[in-house]
Amino acid sequence: MLRASLREISAALKEGQVSPVELCQKYLALIKATKFLNAYISVTEDIALKQAEASEKRYRKGQRLGDLDGIPVAVKDNFSTMGIETTCASNMLKGYIPPYNATVVQKLLDQGAILVGKTNLDEFAMGSGSTDGVFGPVKNPWSYSQQYREKCMRNSSTSNEELSWLITGGSSGGSAAAVSSFTCFAALGSDTGGSTRNPASLCGVVGLKPTYGLISRHGLIPLVNSMDVPGILTRCVDDSATMLGVLGGHDPKDSTTVQDPFHPFQIPNITDTSQLCIGIPKEYNAPGMSSETLAVWSKAAGLFEKAGAKVVEVSLPHTCYSIVCYHVLCAAEVASNMARFDGLEYGHRSxxxxxxEALYAATRREGFNDVVRGRILSGNYFLLKQNYETYFIKAQKVRRLIVEDFAKVFSSGVDVLLTPTTLSSAVPYVEFIKEDNRTRSTQDDLFTQAANMAGLPAINVPAALSERSLPIGLQFIGRAFCELQLLTVAKWFEEQVQFPVIQLQDIMDQVDAVSQEEKSASFP
Amino acid sequence: MAASAIGCSRRWFRAGNFNFGNVAEPRCWKSLVLASTFFRSASKTAGKQNRDVPWAAVVGLEIHAQISSNSKLFSGSQVQFAAPPNSLVSFFDASLPGTLPVLNRRCVEAAVTTGLALNCTINKKSLFDRKHYFYADLQAGYQITQHRLPIAVNGSLPYSLCTGKNQNELVSKTVRVKQIQLEQDSGKSLHDDTGHQTLIDLNRAGVGLMEVVMEPDMCCGKEAAAAVRELQLILQALGSSQANMAEGQLRVDANISVHHPGQPYGVRTEVKNINSARFLAKAIDYEIQRQINELESGGTILNETRAFDYKLGCTIAMRDKEGKQDYRFMPEPNLPPLILYDAKSLPTHTSHLQVVNIDQLQEQLPDLPSVKRAKLVERYGIQPQHSFTLLNEDGLIEFFETVIAATQMNPKKVIGWILKDVLGYLKQYNVMVEESPISPLLLAELLNLLESGMISSSAAKQVLEIMWNGEGKSPTLIVKEKKLELIRDQNELEHICQAVMDGHQKEVEAIKKGNKKVLNKLIGEVQRETRGRSDPVSVKQILEKQLLLQPTKKNP
Known part of the structure; x- marks a missing residue:
């Protein structure tokens, strides 16, 4: 039951096979048992239980609010939650309690979803490891999977747990770890340059970044307003469609959401693969990619080909400039967005x-980590009058070229692009921190940020386990606002690859044992 | 428009030889007084000192007009003057992280209407930008404004200037309007120097402003003040801003430089936040004179920001931090381009509530002040400068027209009573038109008494004075009580005239010798004798008749 998908648990709740309170308690117990993962910054136990009780009453009366009623979800700690501390993993916002809910959070609550906690991230979502937050790094649940531990045992050099635990990727590492370790059925992440897809790939879950403008950003504490999109982390593609159905649509509070009505959908099961055209961008075969990832990628292409789909090599010629351009635009917007944190209205005050002036300087020095301050500094440099043309305007022009690259490919008949999500599978923390945040981000966002630059929907689907039994994910990029097509392809692929379930038996048993003792729950 | 049409003939000269060194010291008030006296004798002084090359001043204005709207530019918070501190602050206004701007349609319409009234081209597409600087009352660390592509451009503002000895000559001028941009207002800081703390009020933060940027087509404080006054009247007529300077709804920054005619413009300074109509001309003229003095004494002008100190009456350089800095402009990513439509481009399937139609706003434009003035001149036959005065005072047109409707007196005569007498009282006692103790209907009643020959004009003035000080008594009652009716009894009048003549033999003699002017003195004496109750025309006739009848004294 704990490993069920959102859809399955929704059905079980409806049938009365499980009660919302039981489910919530079970999940809270699991969160406790997996505390060492550091996936959560705050666990909202009391609130969750109250919500679960309210949900249970609704079920008893037959007044279910929606598909998510009674289902535990987690939210990245950069979404504003009314009455619940929202920190962005930064000293700057420690103790900050928003007086309002982000639109996406409100939509989840309106459906009866149970908020079990706020998940960990890199400070202000700036990073690709979930290692640079003030609450410490998030550990990848796969570090503790039987699959990985067995491989480690065979290799004595990595059998030391301290040395072998893996990063989750980031910046939505907490959300990815939470979904992966069964402590929630779905989680909200945010995706600016790959922050949802990257950890989804390394944690072996589905990570969807919808089209820019499809989901409201109101209440999401911004990184780069022109690229930020709330991301959806789930255990299967169907679940991401369910979540998207709840979250999508115009929000009068976010002027960048599109006015056109959004229609929630269920993914059709069968696709006529022969009508499908999959594009393989040749520029994504980049140096630094692991041979395993490359092999999984080409195997996937072969899979489509075998099923009768048309698989074509395409070119996105400006790909190589994308990451540099992303860094300039990102830093500029960061510099601007972070200007509000001056210690006067809210948050940390020195x-x-x-x-x-002294108050500003000290507040910002104490409140932000080096990564954030570094981006603020470079962003302000790019925006200086004398540099604006050379950096910002140029980056915007390159961005336009990247958008056009995609447009050309899609107008040539390609339906969906297939690419790797990351260069390789998760690396151990000790390896990861050898490089600085900037270098890491440059490598890790390589395949993902272009979709943000172009505003396109993209999804990570777990594809295979590596030699070390770690997840390797692939990315599908679709046409703007063509989520249905994108998810249909993703779901077909998901069914083909049958990605193995993470084996966290020790932890699960522990929780089961506890609940058996308490005799508080009986799961079928 | 040809730039030459805007030229200014005013020439400036050095004001004097006193030291402007430390302007922060109180003695600079004295300097200003001296300066103004030197304006008049300037050419003479300059000539003597062999400094007869005149100076020309160039003045450009940036005017922030607060948009009259129920809610703020990007949030739903109410807009209200003098509300309790921080009582009108939404989450967005307090810059809570994650909040986003949502553009207020009413503010857009106000800017479009203003742009149309100022003959601007309205940009169908305009953009929003962030302007960054750290200040305690700028909560987000940036202001959302329109830096790259403002909502309206290339307009003009015709205005008139009263010149001449009695300020009764009208000169028409035009200042080009470079652009109008929509932007957010900041909050307010209250510095508590003794407690070493700054208190912030965010009520004003995020209120919609229109920044009207005027080209440097003006040459002195008086012109700038006249242009600002005209703009103020236009905004008030449109309702796009209440434009009340005392409440900070209209704030003026002036860019000022001086140069010798024929030479390139000088380095300019910016005088910020001139928030009083009274001091606008003064502040600009002070700065012009300061620059001239500085240059003539061998100094240089710095490209700096200065503030006008009302108490000291001079401009003072502001600290660097408040002055020039790199604002690091950046496109506002949370607001899509602002698209406006006209009748042709109006999308058919969209609700009219979601689009702003320029043509529709154009059709709905009310009469602008210039049109109102022309209509007044045409309808009532009054002098053009009188139409200016009528428009300049809030409510005076209504007052005038109410009087006209209720009196038989010719408007040309009525205007004199209103502008000279009533307005005189109002100005003298600093009373608003609508609070005038003399109501238009009572004034009309008084003028009717005058017109029908019930009272004389001098009696009418007496009644008016009583009305100004009185308790709302009707003029008819006052006339009755004070017995101010004209003396209708011909015998009585003749009797009085005779008595006056008897008492003024010298004057009578003078008249008889041919000095007809002295007759007026006698008429005046009769008026005094009758406390204004005699009709001067009748008195004149009687006096003339009696003078003829009276035998001339023989000279010895």
């Missing part, structure tokens, strides 16, 4: 009180 005790330095010599002058207002």
């Amino acid at each position: 005790s330095a009180d010599k002058s207002t």
